Amino acid sequence: MPDAYKIRSFSKPSETTIIFLLADDADPHTVPQSFYTTRKKVNDIASTFPDGMRGPFFNDEFGDVYGVIYALSADGLSYRELRDYAERLRQALLRVDSVAKVQLLGAQDEKLFIEFSQARLAQMGVDVNAVAAQIAAQNGIDASGMLVTPSDNVQVRLSGKFGNPKDLEKMVLRVGSKSLRLSDIAQVKRGYADPPARKMRFNGKDVIGFGISMAKGGDIIELGKNLGAAMTRIRADMPVGIELHQVQNQPQAVSRSVGEFIHVLIEAVVMLAVTFLFMNIFGIGLHKISLGALIIALGLLVDDAIIAV
Numbered sequence: 001m002p003d004a005y006k007i008r009s010f011s012k013p014s015e016t017t018i019i020f021l022l023a024d025d026a027d028p029h030t031v032p033q034s035f036y037t038t039r040k041k042v043n044d045i046a047s048t049f050p051d052g053m054r055g056p057f058f059n060d061e062f063g064d065v066y067g068v069i070y071a072l073s074a075d076g077l078s079y080r081e082l083r084d085y086a087e088r089l090r091q092a093l094l095r096v097d098s099v100a101k102v103q104l105l106g107a108q109d110e111k112l113f114i115e116f117s118q119a120r121l122a123q124m125g126v127d128v129n130a131v132a133a134q135i136a137a138q139n140g141i142d143a144s145g146m147l148v149t150p151s152d153n154v155q156v157r158l159s160g161k162f163g164n165p166k167d168l169e170k171m172v173l174r175v176g177s178k179s180l181r182l183s184d185i186a187q188v189k190r191g192y193a194d195p196p197a198r199k200m201r202f203n204g205k206d207v208i209g210f211g212i213s214m215a216k217g218g219d220i221i222e223l224g225k226n227l228g229a230a231m232t233r234i235r236a237d238m239p240v241g242i243e244l245h246q247v248q249n250q251p252q253a254v255s256r257s258v259g260e261f262i263h264v265l266i267e268a269v270v271m272l273a274v275t276f277l278f279m280n281i282f283g284i285g286l287h288k289i290s291l292g293a294l295i296i297a298l299g300l301l302v303d304d305a306i307i308a309v
Helices: 028-048 079-094 118-124 128-138 165-169 220-236 250-281 288-308
Strands: 004-012 015-022 068-074 099-105 110-116 146-148 153-155 172-175 178-181 186-192 200-202 205-214 242-249
Touching: 015 028, 068 079, 068 200, 068 220, 079 099, 079 205, 079 220, 099 220, 110 118, 110 128, 110 165, 128 172, 165 186, 205 220, 220 242, 220 250, 242 250, 250 288
Parallel strands: none
Antiparallel strands: 004 015, 068 205, 068 242, 099 205, 110 186, 146 153, 172 178, 200 205
């Protein structure tokens, strides 16, 4: 790929992530085309991957910047319960002016684990692969069609899908000429991905974060004011035990930097006025030496202001 700068990868059980970076001096007009070409080339070789692989999946929003980050925590709630509440808060934050995107950080995916008894499998002569195939076929969702009558069109819906772990345990399996339930050879447990996806911790607790991106052309300081007003309303309605903390506050940092610049600018103007006053009192005119001294002094003050910003 032209303009490729660095390609990094890291792996963990069942997952590999590749990060593709373009050079800083790449032509801005060709950047979208470069990423499109990358997608196309990777998809072209996807058919050569081994059986059982899923993907590749592309994350085009990897470079998004979160100007504001909040952390949601609650004692006694599972990740699933906390995530359900976080989704409601996310919808509320998306309605705030100047907010373009709200990304949940550190949320863990819930999964069902089927733990087979090796002794029971051997005793009953059951093949695990055959059991897995039957489970996949039972829980498959296909278009069921529509019944067309002279007066109405009736949607036909399939039943029998798994609604909870107990339904899965009650599933009837066919092993040769015998029938048995999944609970006869295995236990079904609810849990989270292991190893876990990226976690977020705040003050020693596992939390779910909200990464908030500003809309294009927005005012970061105005965004901070809008979020502050929204958070006041949200915290007033939060149940006891659920806490919402601010982890990162870029609007406050920008406001402080602008304030420091204005402060230094006012100092420079005041000092300049005082300098002209004393020059007038002592009869010092503007010539090469005095003008050079003024330029050096003002340059130092402006330099300090730029560094502060």
